[in-house]
Amino acid sequence: MAKVTYAVAALALPVVERAGCELWDVEYVKEAGTWFLRVYIDKEGGVSIDDCEAVSRPLSDLLEEAAPIE
Secondary structure, three states, X not given: OHHHHHHHHHHHXXXXXXXXXXXEEEEEEEEXXXXXXXEEEEOOOOOOHHHHHHHHHHHHHHHHHHOOOO
């Protein structure tokens, strides 16, 4: 799973930085039989829902295009 997290982190980093945030962590974990991808971001003063949207939408498009997860 490290391969997935490294690939996602590489894709996410420029998106996160453009949103004025920093990439804190990427997890790809199996919980209750289902795989979850989590990208953690932070910024001084805290992260807003708008920050999450500014990262989530473009990152989702990149992940769909790059397909780092089978």
